[in-house]
Amino acid sequence: MMVRMARPRNRDYEELRRELVDAGGRLLAAEGPAALSTRRVAGEAGVSTTAVYNLFGDKAGLVREMFLAGFERLAAAFAAVPRTGDPVADLLALGRAYRASALANPHLYELMFGRPVPQFQPDAETGALIRPTFDTLVAAVARCVEEGAFAPAEPHDVAVKINALAHGLCSLELRGALGGTDEARHHWDSAFEIMMRGLAGR
Template sequence: MCNTVKVSPRKLDPEIRTALVDIAARLLAEHGAQALSTRKIAAEAGTSTMAVYTYFGSMSGLVRAMVHEGFARLERQFARVRQTDDPVADMLVLGHAYRHNAKANSHLYAVMFGGQSLAGFSLTEEDRQYGRYTLLTVVGCVTRCIEAGRFRTGDPLLIAHQMWIATHGLVNLELGGYLIDPVDADRCYDTLLSSLIVGVGDDTKASAASMRASRRRRRREVEAEPESVAHRS
């Protein structure tokens, strides 16, 4: 739960804005749309209901901010993945970065792809572009894999979509608790990503070597908390 912070809604504070977004998304994830009220959100933030309107204009604006913040955090997670001389390992780390971000921000993840049904909110093309923009990181990595001769020549955008669709589906199953015991989630991700990589042309032995390299990198580039980012929840 976010720490209670007293603030005048007239003072625009990015930390308070982020806290309101996180609180609203958590209430939504835990209790459903009926919990999404200015009174409940303001009470948990330790401020007045006017703060919601000061920062977001409306409840619909708050839902839009949840979508944007969710994709912004995903983009920051992707930015932590280094570009190396093994672009396939980079791709594998990106796949786990997507998963890690979804688990760390599950309250926002639930809104990023379905917020159109909340508070009269409807996604615009500009809103969707926030999500599409994050895919460009994957497209760039696919392009490097093709140029390195690891992937067969093809459409980088199409391959990136295939990666996104498959990873997104497995993330949803994991977050929803639908993986059947004793299936291990980590093993599922490694198997899925390996299959995707080989499926677009990588050599099996080379793919296995890149997988080993990616495992060594995940703790530092994906799982470790960035020192510059305060933990707010």
Template sequence: MSTADRPGLTDRLVDEAARILVESGPAGLSLRRLATACGVSTMPVYTLFGDKQGLLAAMHREGFRRLGAALEQVAVTGDPLADLTALGAAYRAAALASPHLYALMFGHMAPDFSPGEQGRAAADATYQPLVDAVARCQRAGVLRGDDPQRIALHLWAVAHGMVNLELNRQLPPLGDPADLFREALGYAGAPFLTAPA
């Protein structure tokens, strides 16, 4: 088996590349430096990614693949509002598990990088479960309104903001970050509830 076929190598390279990107910026990330950091020759790195743009694209897609996998683990139950909250918790958990990739997925870590059509499709696919969960709450009469997109955007903005504050160590010392996240989601959803929680 070649080095490029070793199980887990791609994940290891992607995670290390994301770490280098965050710590050294785009100019500090190169396929050669990545190979050295992971203790492999440059051949498998170039074979897997081609060039730096290919590496960034792979990192972007992998980040959204991991996020999508986390969201897929959220079970659909008889309580659509609890399911919606569980999606938020899964989003936070995915971000905390891959913080360096999250910085590339939703930030400007690499200004010259454009995710392209495939990358945008990967991102859109991870947003749709939130829209679907909001729509399910509306059909169940738990949330009011007829446009799940607008409510989903509002909820995502709060979740994303809280996650960014936590990852950047900017949350005020008001308690456990997980509790603060749940509380923020509760406040974000409150205006849309059909009845007081």
């Protein structure tokens, strides 16, 4: 008979969840989906597989939590961006927060925006949970349009384009294709400066 582990205290639960999510992300990034077993993940975190099953249900549940954790961290980075009187500066700050979150969580980034685990496909409920991060971007663009900083445009369409630019730059930087940190930052600043000028109609 399987002996189930007692549910950890609230703080321990969150710490263990993060450790297992990060362990899974590191294995996935370093060795691919074949390495992503409950046994390997548990071993990386120094716990038994029972902890993985108790917290996530199974491997599929773990992958889903890894996916959601990446977006939770992105949402926290967005939430930390202060609102100022300059809507364009605030939008650019969101871009920098996006980059910082990707650089801090490179082991989760590919799972967030790619399909490194072929069996994982976010369902409608999961999609609804991650939607607020994109909605934050749409709202920031809408403010730029409403305050006249951008030429009249549909905020959602503009947000899609900005998101595509940020994702492309992040993907290249994480693969070392933008050079060192300073060079990569220069490419980011230049690309967004050009895009902002275009959106402003200049």
